[in-house]
Amino acid sequence: MKRFLVIGLGRFGMSLAETLYAEGAEVIAVDERADKVEEIKERVSHAVQLDGMDGEALKSVGANDVDAAIIAIGENLEASVVTTVILRELGLSEIIVRAYTEREKRILHLVGASRVIFIEQEMGRRLGKTYSGNAILDYIELTPTHSIVQWEVPKNLIDVSLGELNVTEKWGLNLFAIKKADGASKNFAWRKEQDRLIFNPDDAYCIEEGDVLILVGKNKELTRFTDQKK
Amino acid sequence: MKRFLVIGLGRFGMSLAETLYAEGAEVIAVDERADKVEEIKERVSHAVQLDGMDGEALKSVGANDVDAAIIAIGENLEASVVTTVILRELGLSEIIVRAYTEREKRILHLVGASRVIFIEQEMGRRLGKTYSGNAILDYIELTPTHSIVQWEVPKNLIDVSLGELNVTEKWGLNLFAIKKADGASKNFAWRKEQDRLIFNPDDAYCIEEGDVLILVGKNKELTRFTDQKK
Ligand SMILES: Nc1ncnc2c1ncn2[C@@H]1O[C@H](COP(=O)(O)OP(=O)(O)OP(=O)(O)O)[C@@H](O)[C@H]1O
Ligand SMILES: Nc1ncnc2c1ncn2[C@@H]1O[C@H](COP(=O)(O)OP(=O)(O)OP(=O)(O)O)[C@@H](O)[C@H]1O
Incomplete structure (x- = not known):
């Protein structure tokens, strides 16, 4: 059971603390404002009003x-x-701190932060990659050269079979799975929630509207494929 | 070639504009502050100082x-x-707006925003899932019940073969690929950048220090597996 301390319950801190708790961790959430503490108390293990700079108070809440x-x-x-x-x-040795500039990051590392995060820059990068990516719904970077993407099929691919599409030999990509749109497909008997994912679909499978292909490969080849196929 | 307009070059807007441009899109970046415009001008197609509320000026830059x-x-x-x-x-019909509360989101949708994003809450959720997730480096949600995770192997799995680990039958997961740590592995002849990913590794493969397993499956089963194995 992992135990976390979150100091500062702005929109980021509050969302982080609630998510950690919802994921099964033990969470002590701290803020100097009583209204923030009140707002979150049902959604974390323990919410306390105190000043993050008060070492005694912090120790007293574990x-x-x-x-x-x-x-x-x-x-x-x-x-x-x-x-x-x-x-x-x-x-504590694992101290993650939100900061805003490179200089702040250097200073925080000097005084003992183990990790420094830039929320706004990170989201700008993520959304920049998502929006520029030709109907890419989400991407995960595996290495600097390879990614996994969720790619929504364009209209012109409907009814095309995977054999014809041939992502592996023609495009150098791996089709890892297909995610079906909610309530879709007349062809398969898998309309329950957990069956929305088809792993290793075979060549005879024909693409349907709303399908999302989970593709993996080199970034250049992913871009080339999604560019061509939109 | 996709063309974007970004209005507001704070840390989020600037990072977004630069990323879109670096990904090959055409980017018009706009801010009312001259210093912001100056800072970004080499990293986007076109940077202009103007007020987002000046329709004529916006039209004049396309x-x-x-x-x-x-x-x-x-x-x-x-x-x-x-x-x-x-x-x-x-x-314009595709207008994505950063906001901070649910009420703001409703208002923005009423006046014509096609999408509203909450940067801080989104990052809180993402990091909450990552940190609570037992050495999960990054995760992508495929459906409300299934995810892909990048999971760093704990020390106690080193030298265990994939056959022994048996993620599919024992744990109901799919091992999609293994990402090797930089410069690792004495066993394979694939130390170049592009070979850092081993797709569909076979049962004889023995786990090495620094390996990252790319696992897919139901959220519950992913948590159960990574919990057990840490
Ligand atoms: N010394 C402190 N001890 C405890 N809490 C603090 C302290 N200083 C600030 N806070 C709290 O941190 C929270 C986040 O700060 P603030 O709201 O200024 O940041 P923000 O940038 O608006 O946050 P977000 O971007 O996450 O919405 C506030 O709720 C504030 O009460
Ligand atoms: N009407 C406007 N037209 C153009 N730019 C504007 C306008 N209003 C504000 N801006 C610009 O938007 C940018 C972002 O605003 P601001 O810095 O207040 O937000 P922020 O929350 O600090 O940003 P971030 O969190 O992304 O760092 C600023 O550079 C500001 O000059």
Whole structure:
């Protein structure tokens, strides 16, 4: 059972704390504002109003005993730095801190942060790749050269068989699975939730409207394929 | 060639605009601040200082001709609403707007935004799933019940063969590929960049330190497996 401390319950911190808890972790959520603490208390293990820079208060709620802490205070470098130092004094080694610039990152690492995250830049990169990617719904970078993408089939591919499409030999890609649209397909007897994914579909399978192909391969080849086929 | 308009070059907007351009799209990047425009101009097709609420100025830089616009203005609902309306007047239909609350989302949809995004909440959710997930480096949600995860092998699995691990029959998962750590493996002749991924590895393959397993399956089963195996 993993135990987390989240300091700062802005939109990011609150969403993070709730998600960790919903995923089965134990979560101590902390904010100096009473209204934030009140708002989240049913959705985490333990919500407490206190100042992240108050080492004694943190210790009293068991902060010294967590697997990792995430500092999600807003644009206040001093508070993030001091809180990092205090958590190090309490013996924590896994301290993830939200920051906004490269210089802040260097400073936080110097005072003991194990990881520094840039929320806005990260989302800009992710959405930039998604939107530029020709109906790519989501992508995961496997290596600097290879990715997995979820690609929505264009109208002109409906009724084309996988054998004709031939992603492997013609395009150098791996078709890992097909995700069916909700309630779709007259052809298969798999309309339940868990059957929406068809792993290793065979060459005779014919593409249907709303299908999402889960493709893997080199970034260049993925782009070339989705560019050609839109 | 996809063409985008990005209005607002804060950390999110700037990162988004640069990424779109780096991915091969044409990007018109707009901000009312000259320093932002100056900073990004080498990294997009066209950077212009102007007010997103100035319809004439937008038209003069070709804003009416883009495939999609992203409004990445900070916490200023009025500016986001007015800019959305102006873009609709210019004939755009794909207008993605950054917002911060559900009410703002409803308002923006009412005035014509096609998509509304919550950067902080989205990152909180993503990182919450990643951190709670037992050395899961990244995950992609395929359906509400199935995901793909990149999972770093724990020390106690080193030298275990895939046959012994038996993810498919014992755990109900699909091992889609193995990503090797940089410069790793004495056993294989594939140390070049593109060979870092082993697709459909066979049962005789023995796990090595730093390996990342790309696993797919039901969320419950992924959690159960990674929980057991850490
Ligand atoms: N020293 C501190 N101790 C505890 N909580 C703090 C401290 N300083 C700030 N906070 C809390 O951190 C939270 C996040 O800060 P703030 O709202 O300024 O950031 P934000 O950038 O708007 O957040 P987000 O972008 O995640 O919505 C606030 O709820 C605030 O009360
Ligand atoms: N009407 C407008 N027209 C053009 N640009 C605008 C307008 N209003 C604000 N901006 C620009 O939008 C950018 C983003 O706004 P701001 O910096 O307030 O948001 P932010 O929340 O700090 O951004 P981020 O979180 O992405 O760093 C700023 O560079 C600002 O100059």
